[in-house]
Amino acid sequence: MPTTPQQSIDQIFTHHEPAILEGWMCEQVAALTSRQDLMSTAALRTQSQAFLALFTLACRDGGLVDITGTPWAPVLDFLADLSSQRAKLGFTPSETATFVFSLKQPVFARVREELGADVGTLVDDLWGMNVLLDKLGLYTMELYLKSRETVIKHQQLDMLELSTPVLNLWQDILAVPLIGTLDSSRMQAVMENLLGAIAKQGSPIAIVDITGVSAVDTEVAQHLLKTAAAARLMGAQCIISGISAPIAQTMVALGVPFGSVDTRATLADALAQAFAQTHRQVVVMEPQAY
Amino acid sequence: MDTTTLERFSLNGSEDVVRVRLAVRTWMRANGFTLLQQTKMVTATSEMTRNCVTHGGGGSAELQQLRDGERLGLRLRVADQGPGIADLPLALQGGHSTTGCLGLGLSGSKQLVDDFEITAEPGKGTQVHITQWR
Numbered sequence A: 001m002p003t004t005p006q007q008s009i010d011q012i013f014t015h016h017e018p019a020i021l022e023g024w025m026c027e028q029v030a031a032l033t034s035r036q037d038l039m040s041t042a043a044l045r046t047q048s049q050a051f052l053a054l055f056t057l058a059c060r061d062g063g064l065v066d067i068t069g070t071p072w073a074p075v076l077d078f079l080a081d082l083s084s085q086r087a088k089l090g091f092t093p094s095e096t097a098t099f100v101f102s103l104k105q106p107v108f109a110r111v112r113e114e115l116g117a118d119v120g121t122l123v124d125d126l127w128g129m130n131v132l133l134d135k136l137g138l139y140t141m142e143l144y145l146k147s148r149e150t151v152i153k154h155q156q157l158d159m160l161e162l163s164t165p166v167l168n169l170w171q172d173i174l175a176v177p178l179i180g181t182l183d184s185s186r187m188q189a190v191m192e193n194l195l196g197a198i199a200k201q202g203s204p205i206a207i208v209d210i211t212g213v214s215a216v217d218t219e220v221a222q223h224l225l226k227t228a229a230a231a232r233l234m235g236a237q238c239i240i241s242g243i244s245a246p247i248a249q250t251m252v253a254l255g256v257p258f259g260s261v262d263t264r265a266t267l268a269d270a271l272a273q274a275f276a277q278t279h280r281q282v283v284v285m286e287p288q289a290y
Numbered sequence B: 001m002d003t004t005t006l007e008r009f010s011l012n013g014s015e016d017v018v019r020v021r022l023a024v025r026t027w028m029r030a031n032g033f034t035l036l037q038q039t040k041m042v043t044a045t046s047e048m049t050r051n052c053v054t055h056g057g058g059g060s061a062e063l064q065q066l067r068d069g070e071r072l073g074l075r076l077r078v079a080d081q082g083p084g085i086a087d088l089p090l091a092l093q094g095g096h097s098t099t100g101c102l103g104l105g106l107s108g109s110k111q112l113v114d115d116f117e118i119t120a121e122p123g124k125g126t127q128v129h130i131t132q133w134r
């Protein structure tokens, strides 16, 4: 009785599952040597075994062409889980796709053995072409993702610019409200914007308000200290306001030398200080009788 | 004591530092840690992950939930395969940076968290564990 390709393929999986699993594991471990910190070989084996079981069933019940049918659903779900898990672990798209692609090698090896020596070279050629096309496919996908990342990076840069405006709080008084997560590049942008504005307007006082900042680490602290020092060199005074109680305690524990910088608990305190230093007074008016 | 892994991260750049920090903040907030405990642990997390990226050439991090009877804790493990630290006592003393920074990351973080462990034998990379209890 002639066997259809589909029958012989799923027979290969049913009859040689242990050998295929071994071959597949070798391929994956070789491809992911640099990633053993992210995932143990034992975990990879469990995952691979689970996949093979689902895959064999789907081949048998769903055929090899249409993967949108119900029999293939468990396989697709499994791959969806796997890719989100690997994305979180920090695998690249190619390393993630390796999971599926590397299964081809042991399958081809099996097919070659089953068919015998006469068609051996044909199988070898087919295999070579296959690998080549996979590589090109993966390359295209990597590039696609990279260009998307570039778009996102650009948008983030735009946000950087937007999120660090220098405000003229009053005549002679500049202010920068900082919000969210501060990293080195954002701090750099803040410092440049602020020093630029001080130079342009000759402002004697600049307030940096960190009320909206979630955490200040040594990197951010150093930028704040540098900004204050640079402002001082330009003849301006820098006041850092909005230091919450937890952040103040954290700064003390870290040992950050904020002693040389003017700090205030609230923006209002900083403004009052700035008024005093620019010889201004806030007067509360008597209520008028209308 | 029960230890459960919550999440793993690979650390290659400053985006990863932010990612781990956010995970620490989110988990601690959801589990009733005080704002001060959150701020301290988030800051120490920032220091250790950034050291891993800038001095250790990148590495990996793992967040663990600790349960000891009624006590709930969060532990962060950070590891790299970088150069390690030649003079660990000096690095821990504070004020000594090989990159012209404040050099307060290690000494400061030690003060911030409940438990701080580091091994940094030259040639064997650096491993740091920091733990904050509720």
Ligand SMILES: Nc1ncnc2c1ncn2[C@@H]1O[C@H](COP(=O)(O)OP(=O)(O)OP(=O)(O)O)[C@@H](O)[C@H]1O
Residues within 6 Å of the ligand: A218, A219, B047, B051, B052, B055, B056, B080, B082, B083, B084, B085, B091, B094, B096, B097, B098, B099, B100, B101, B102, B103, B104, B105, B106, B107, B126
């Ligand atoms: N993971 C690491 N691998 C190798 N060397 C490290 C590592 N972590 C810290 N070091 C060394 O220890 C020194 C002190 O680290 P610490 O975090 O205290 O200061 P820093 O990173 O130089 O400055 P900052 O105050 O911004 O953190 C570093 O300058 C570096 O030489």
Ligand SMILES: [Mg+2]
Residues within 6 Å of the ligand: B047, B050, B051, B104, B105, B106
């Ligand atoms: Mg540091």
